[in-house]
Amino acid sequence: MNPYQAPLKDMQFLLEQVFDAQATWEQLPAMADVVDMDTAFAILEEANKISRDLLHPLNRSGDEQGVVHKGNDIITPDGFKEVYQQFSDGGWVGLCGEPEFGGMGMPKMLGVLVDEMGYSACNSFTLYSSLTAGAALCINAHANDELKQTYLPNLYTGQWAGAMDMTEPHAGSDLRGIRTKAEPLDDGSYSITGNKIFITGGDQDLTENVIHLVLAKLPGSKGISLFLVPKITVNADGSLGEHNGVTVGSIEHKMGLKASATCVMNYDNAKGFLVGEPDRGLVCMFTMMNYERLAIGLQGLGNAQAAYQMASEYAKDRLQGIAAAGSATGATSDPIIVHGDVRRMLLTIRAMTEAGRALSVYTGKQLDLAKYASGDVQAKAARYVGLLTPVSKAFLTDRGLDATITGQQVFGGHGYIRETGIEQFVRDTRIAQIYEGTNGIQAIDFLGRKITGDNVATLTEFVAEVNASMTELTQANAEHKAMVSQVFAELLTTANYVNDNKKTQPALVNSCAVDFLDAFGYAVYGYFWLLMADKASSHEDQSFAAQKQFVANFYMDKLLSKSQYHLSQVNQGDKSIMAMPADMF
Template sequence: MSYQAPIEEMGFLLKHVFNVEQTLGQIDSFSDFDLELYSAVLEEAAKFSENVLFPINRNGDEVGCTFNNGFVTTPNGFKQAYKEYCEGGWQGTSGDPEYGGQGLPKTLHVLIEEMTFSANTSFCLYPSLTNGAYHAIRAHATDTIKATYLPPMLEGRWAGTMGLTEPHAGSDLGIIKTKAAKNENDTYSINGTKIFITGGEHDLSENIIHLVLAKLPDAPAGPKGISLFLVPKLKVKQDGSLGEANGVSCGSIEHKMGIKASATCVMNFDNAEGYLIGSENRGLNAMFTMMNLERLSIGIQGIGLSEMSYQLSRSYALERKQGKSESANLASIIEHADVRRMLLEQRCYTESARALAVFMGNQIDLQYHHSDETTRENAANLMSLLTPVAKAFFTDKGFDACNHGLQVLGGHGYIREWGLEQLVRDAKIAQIYEGTNGIQAQDLLVRKVCLDKQGIINLLYELIKEEIAKPTLIDEASLLQQQMIASLEIHESTSLWLIENFAERSYELQGGAVDYLHATGYLVYGWMWLKMLNSLESDLSPEFVARKKLAAVYFNQQILTNINQLCNKVKQGYKEVMSADNSLI
């Protein structure tokens, strides 16, 4: 079994659902691009993912990274694949042409990244972190630093990381201990230890650029006293060439449940020379530029793995003979109701998440490139609202999809032969890193809804209402419209209830944050399914249309109905649970 990129599905989203040639064509940065170019890029990305990345995925998991005397070696094939990745220009796909990037829209890049995650999740994490570091540097660094560091990063010659977590400080960054002291030449000396650093050390690139959170002397306590520093593994001379080793070393790598070919490092900074990015004590503001993009990227990891799970489990279900069909002949297990349930559930999660990822990529393009200020502001607000949903719900449902895929194979799924057990292991981490999904849920409920003074969630509600109001001649769309009206009503009422009760019950009501995020996830997935049904046009193949309609029916009947139960759970509250003594928990 091999990976086959879902090019037809992706083309449907770009051409029919989001009409990117028109929406992006209005933006100067993308006015020279057309659908033919986007399709050609996707085709090439598919070939690279299918023919270069997928064949080395299994060995990467079995061999993993090795650590010896401070140096990390990636598994066989990774270095050559990375070289081909860079030579193909994939690292700079959505990078600024001013620094050597191709300037393609994020709308397209999310689909390229999905294919890479599907084919080889461990590999994808290396360029993904570089991409996030690039955006933080581009948004907040000086022109000199940008001119020096961004071109080789977009080429892939230099990689990037983010250094947040410390042994005693996970999500509570306000208590980090890494220190920074200003030198006479406008550089800073960085001292401290960071853990769980993806790609902190490896043999793929010439240099590794670490973005490190640290505290200056006399900095304010807590998160307001954090600054961000660029710390290269090898020092960079004024002419851009590489110099001597910096005070950066890898102390060890972690032995993990999954993503074994991705080096997860303990990084030590011993009087390492660094450069301030952004303003002093405003490091989190700069780092969140990277973190929010990485959260969408990690959400896409969930999509990529669920797509791979669906392909593997569907292939097995078509071949595996067991039980009797209605005609009393030996049946393929795909004819069994429970197997169909698990396959359709995977499809529903994957296809609606992919559509939402494209929508969010489109919002990023609008936010950073559109000429109209109101359009940019609305896009930024929608991204702020949807980022925790995408990161948490894509990965929760992606993990569920991989478990469904393993279950379809039964005992064969539990052993290594078919590769499903690796998908489950690789999917689990996505629910944990870049801020656990529970923290994403708290962010949505507390900051993005209950404490938001702008009523940003109403932007989302208005978009959903617009889609519901569109006339349709498709029966499946009409039925989904009816269900969406009811689902939207209960979600709106739950949001209002939370806002009204939050001041007095804030700590307790956070117990329902995950349920509220999941209800929101199902709601936006329903919105995406309605958009897809409303975009089924005559030039699509009958089989494609029929498959879409069947999945939409399943989503409407079996999945969207979860919203009612989840919202009712949120309104039950957690008063008794939160007031109980710790010994009773």
């Protein structure tokens, strides 16, 4: 099996031709000074080397060895510490961080592609840095200047890591029930006591400190507040002080992600610092959550890409049977890529993965505009970020599992053997549909808040923009344009049906949310395929252009109509879902 190779040509195509990153960056003062297309390409090439040569070699050995909890220490597998040091030294943890505090200030449009590579190469490794970047984002957005100056620089350099401490045994999807307490101290800080479960990177031996963002309740309040709780306290001069009463109770034994430490955390009068306003912790945490939700979508995307590479290579190499029309080469056995069913599997992975990459770059662009633009452009981008975040998380991770399962199927019996490697991607990617809010929760957020929360206004705006954009795609297939336009029209109709009935049928949104999100996902991928086929038609590499058209044709032929299937499910309503009494289950 060849090592992982990032799909650099496709990544560059998306930035340059499809989403016109250069023009976007030139319009944004904060971006114009730090990035241009040459810089972006150089970063992608370097990220490819790091992912392929440093991270990927840790992937299988990390899975075999796993994380070990020994005494008070969490020990990561061999090589993780050294590579994390190199990764940090390269500035990768702070790639999109604030330049004021030592980050590189790169756009998210670029960052999503680097994240994708990391997840393709090694899920467990990439989670450590991704959570650190997310914690820094939250601190930057909500903490006071003193906290920012104390913590951000060492987070961006990777010297310290970040963690997000939300879940408790009885408070997962529903955080109202959390019991961790924060008592105010005389010095303005707080004393945190309680425990959390499922804390990714709750501790490790990669960094000298771990900065926890902990949800807890103030005395007498039902509201939830957010606290920064370092594993080791930081002295006024920035040096490390004493251990802060933050300990790991145990680590979880999981289906996959075995090199990622998933910790039970205990806080025993740990010193914490309020981030944001009291009782407004969930709002603050959502800054991090939204970032992580996109990042987890990228996990699904990266895993799908890895699955495609492994499976397509195997299919071109493995000889079994001959082509249905007879072997073109006269051989007694053909590579299995000649078989329609194998091609169907590979094309499905590829069509969903390349459109998924387009979704991730598009969402990254909206995040950049929401952060760095102003006026109407900024406001619209913020609406689109809200719309697209749950889709990016859920649709990319659901399709990530599909892709790894389908890729594994291409391998036949060899796909079930650990040594082959693809079964690890199935196990590692499975959690992405669950953590940072299950995909059901994402769908309910999408249909309940983002679609019907504003009476379909943002979706209507988005569809109008898509339709306007499609009229400009002169090189795209006219029939395909009509098909995608029709799907979006039906999507709007169904959204309005749900909106019109949401009050009289209170279970409608919850019951139909997953189907609606899927319907949106397949529709928007149809738009992205039109866009890519159109832009690729003038690509200097004719093979690249032809491939995009072949895969676009496959998408339109075979996958776009899934949108309509899922809409038909939504249109059936919630009656047959809600009718059976609970005790009959």
